[in-house]
Amino acid sequence: MKIDHLESFYHVVQQGGFSAAAEYLGVSKGLVSRHVRSLETTLNAKLLHRTTRVVNLTEAGQHLYQHAIQIFSLAKEAEQVVQDLTQEASGILRFTAPITLGERVLGDLLPPFWEQCPQVKVETNFTSKAFKIVDGDQDIALRAYDTLPENVVAKSVGQLRNTVVASPDYVQRMGAPHSPIELHQHPCILFKHVERGSHWLFESADTKEIVSVNGPLSVSQYSTARHMALTGFGIANLPYYQVEQDIQQGRLEALLTDTRTYSHDLYILHASHLYLPKKLRLFKELLSEWFTQNRRYLMED
Template identity: 35%
Template sequence: MTVNLKKTIDLISEAQQLQWAMAFTAVVEEGSFTAAAQRMGVSKALLSRQVRQLEQALDAQLLYRTTRRLLLTDAGELYLGHCRDWLLRVQSARQALAELREEVAGRLRLTVPTSFGGVFMAQAMLALRQQYPALEVELDLSARPHDLEAEGFDLAIRANISPPERLVARPLAEVADWLVAAPAYLAGKVLPQVPAELAAHACLCNSHFSHGRQWAFHRDGELASVAVSAPLLANDYNLLRNFALQGAGIARLPSYLVAPDVAAGRLQRLLPQWHGRGQSLYLVYPQRLPQPARVRALVAFLQQWFAAPAQAALLGQA
């Protein structure tokens, strides 16, 4: 009986301290006891007493009180951080429980690299809406790295980047680069057998990359790098593909963009045993606690969809 009574007393004491902690947090956030009392719907005298009781229970002064303002002590700074964390956890728990009953619905805004989005996102988004018909999707295809939070985007697909700390980045897929050229360009020429022989060819380079004329490769642990001649440069993969289709030279392009051309014979793949750096693709989205149900559903869907055999083959992973 004595043990149970002690547990009951301890629980009451902890509940009181939680109430006092909320009062203390309100005072700090409002900057005065008067404003905090109005916010909480209690008297200023009660609020002041609760903060004093909290300080006594903690055996620490949390606030410096002057006639004009309130200042936090070092102990107050430390305790306030924990108070806010408690409140955030309570709010997150409440929202998480609410989202157990939430329908995956609402508007999603995505930003995706232009060429990648043109190949994959129509099929992907139609499949997403078939699974979640209450979703409304807005797609932005752009090479520009948008500020997701400032511009109101829910998610981005980005390549080879280190996202800001406030964003979450989850691996999506690895994209292989292929060397390709049109039969019209290769006619009468000696096909390159090793990367160094690319230096004798007209190569189509991406001017978006600072080292776009330096092509690096690896094969079974062996590394090779070659400075290529680039009579034509462009900062767009689709334009480089069109140059290659017209017989302008050898292009280094993402596999998903040229795999259908290779299969149809419009382009020929070169040095298939040598692998370029390729690209690592990530799902990047703002950090929220918890994530809205629609964003969680989108992330899970995209990871599963891009792991499917059809998409893996286009990405050069099959």
């Protein structure tokens, strides 16, 4: 079996077709097709069901593809090991995180990162969308989860600290709740598609309670909830990193400060590697260290 034939087959499956594989490899579609036919002849097995629009794996093709994944993964790992030993880390590092948290972290991370990896370009994708890290679209993620995805390496950072807030104007008009149960008397800004969107958990020295809150507005983004709280619409329960400056500058007031509330467990995630590339290893270390130095964004132990 020729490795370049196997590589063409692997990328036909990865890219979803012969034309896309040829474009990815920088060769002609005819060459890719000849490689796959030659591979099928060598193995005496049909590997792909071909139609005008779709390429599907046969049973034999599925088994070969699983082995090809391991082979090219090992090849990439071997290349990375040698590069890390013989030259400066280079290439691209793709980092995804929630928008405000990613922006808060990035400015502190990049100077020490580039001091040690000056040849690495960093691409950010700050969004509420949680990418599948194992698909290779992103190299490292900072994400809050109730249930971790499968097939990733996850380092726990801690529990994201939340803060219940309202604008000074709202507090002047409607008053402030003195206990979590009094939230029933206030319009709260809810989160749709989130388990705790309308059930807020509160902890104090000796009690823990879940309060069901109500309000006419449900949102999908923390930034929307923050904006509506700033306008005096109602009470929001937001990660502290979202509203830290608003509280410090008097645009929002922190409520129920004798209790603690949180949203999710926060993790640093990346795909499993036999050998963790230097650029990924360093970025992960700096992320973890950042939260060690900024514990105010996390629940106290």
